[in-house]
Amino acid sequence: xxxxxxxxxxxxxxxxxxxxxxxxxxxxxxxxxxxxxxxxxxxxxxxxxxxxxxxxxxxxxxxxxxxxxxxxxxxxxxxxxxxxxxxxxxxxxxxxxxxxxxxxxxxxxxxxxxxxxxxxxxxxxxxxxxxxxxxxxxxxxxxxxxxxxxxxxxxxxxxxxxxxxxxxxxxxxxxxxxxxxxxxxxxxxxxxxxxxxxxxxx
Amino acid sequence: xxxxxxxxxxxxxxxxxxxxxxxxxxxxxxxxxxxxxxxxxxxxxxxxxxxxxxxxxxxxxxxxxxxxxxxxxxxxxxxxxxxxxxxxxxxxxxxxxxxxxxxxxxxxxxxxxxxxxxxxxxxxxxxxxxxxxxxxxxxxxxxxxxxxxxxxxxxxxxxxxxxxxxxxxxxxxxxxxxxxxxxxxxxxxxxxxxxxxxxxxx
Numbered sequence: 001x002x003x004x005x006x007x008x009x010x011x012x013x014x015x016x017x018x019x020x021x022x023x024x025x026x027x028x029x030x031x032x033x034x035x036x037x038x039x040x041x042x043x044x045x046x047x048x049x050x051x052x053x054x055x056x057x058x059x060x061x062x063x064x065x066x067x068x069x070x071x072x073x074x075x076x077x078x079x080x081x082x083x084x085x086x087x088x089x090x091x092x093x094x095x096x097x098x099x100x101x102x103x104x105x106x107x108x109x110x111x112x113x114x115x116x117x118x119x120x121x122x123x124x125x126x127x128x129x130x131x132x133x134x135x136x137x138x139x140x141x142x143x144x145x146x147x148x149x150x151x152x153x154x155x156x157x158x159x160x161x162x163x164x165x166x167x168x169x170x171x172x173x174x175x176x177x178x179x180x181x182x183x184x185x186x187x188x189x190x191x192x193x194x195x196x197x198x199x200x201x202x
Numbered sequence: 203x204x205x206x207x208x209x210x211x212x213x214x215x216x217x218x219x220x221x222x223x224x225x226x227x228x229x230x231x232x233x234x235x236x237x238x239x240x241x242x243x244x245x246x247x248x249x250x251x252x253x254x255x256x257x258x259x260x261x262x263x264x265x266x267x268x269x270x271x272x273x274x275x276x277x278x279x280x281x282x283x284x285x286x287x288x289x290x291x292x293x294x295x296x297x298x299x300x301x302x303x304x305x306x307x308x309x310x311x312x313x314x315x316x317x318x319x320x321x322x323x324x325x326x327x328x329x330x331x332x333x334x335x336x337x338x339x340x341x342x343x344x345x346x347x348x349x350x351x352x353x354x355x356x357x358x359x360x361x362x363x364x365x366x367x368x369x370x371x372x373x374x375x376x377x378x379x380x381x382x383x384x385x386x387x388x389x390x391x392x393x394x395x396x397x398x399x400x401x402x403x404x
Contacts, residue, residue: 032317107313113374114309115234154383161363164371169362172315181356189387194396 019045020052024066025101033108036063060112067105068096076133078140082190085137087183090159093130094179097167107168131156138190147192155189162186221247222254226268227303235310238265262314269307270298278335280342284392287339289385292361295332296381299369309370333358340392349394357391364388 023045027036038059042049056062076089097106134156138146162182170176225247229238240261244251258264278291299308336358340348364384372378 033313104317107309107316110370110374111235111309111313114370115306151383154379154387157367157377157379157383158360158364158387160371160375161365161367162360163363164366165359165363168312168316168370169366172312173362175359177356177359181353181359185356185360185391188391188395191395193390193393 016047016051017055020047020055020062021066023047024062028063028067028101028104033063033105036105038062060109063105064109067099067102067109076137078137080140080142082137082141082145083183083187085140086186087179089130089133089137090163090179090183090186093163094166097163103167110168134159141190144192146190150190155186158189159186218249218253219257222249222257222264223268225249226264230265230269230303230306235265235307238307240264262311265307266311269301269304269311278339280339282342282344284339284343284347285385285389287342288388289381291332291335291339292365292381292385292388295365296368299365305369312370336361343392346394348392352392357388360391361388 020041023041024036027040027044031040036059038049038052041047041059041062042052052062056065076085076092078085096102131153135152138152159182162185165173166182222243225243226238229242229246233242238261240251240254243249243261243264244254254264258267278287278294280287298304333355337354340354361384364387367375368384
């Protein structure tokens, strides 16, 4: 009630932003997702709660900016070597999720968005998706290395799943496979197939 | 304090169990993961909280049994038709996550296990994994349809990722692809490769 819906543009005093974001990351790691409230961030950072609310509409937006700020684009310039480009891309992608604060926030954010009745939260997903960067890598690959019949989006969906599994399930599955295995799976999906040996049943 | 660590075997009066489990599923759907506490289940089911605690050590165990009780084995008997078997397997696997209560619980459970300091929660994962059933399907496939050099566990990891993406991210990505696309991706990973066109960089 104290703060009406007006939200001015991002303020010039970035030190206040940075203090709040840093405190958010620290709280996520030290006390977990549920305990990382606006009030806790205010107490931890010394930034007034009202100032935090002016910059971020909710604790979810604050946590998202604190943990997944610069995922897009992963800074991988395609070299044309598909294997090497994919490996660098997957490493960069995983590294973004692998920061302690991101790791502490990811499942909680997912649970929030899953339970949310908002139609969908495009901002975070678009930042996290990196779908265009993946397509840039495929475009830079030498002719003949990628099956022209494959939909890159289908392969990216599989890659996203592999990243999710590594990020969210590693603790639960207790599987810690070399990144190279994921790279090889993606290469395998992309490469031209000689003939469809699939049994098409009717 | 009231309940020491002794937990007798699963009681014979299954109607009490069933009432608590049904109430848990209803609460998950109606009020969400966070609101599904032992107290709320007790109030909703008429089963005393102390009786619930005697059967399940925590609300997490209760929610896990209420939502992912019979995932293993998915009841898919391999027929030897790889495409059809995989499609049925993936459908059954997805269906288990697709029940409204499971959908409401999955991300919350993941967040809990992610934040938990317990070494790992094997029970739920082993129930959810279905890794052996996947291998049964591969063993029943005709010779020549599956690359002998591929590690089935690597492919299962990819399948698990695809299932996770469909279950947890569909709302966020707003992508709703036919299941057949996932089936085809898995077939593609499995089938024999003519020659490695991968660029091995040094």
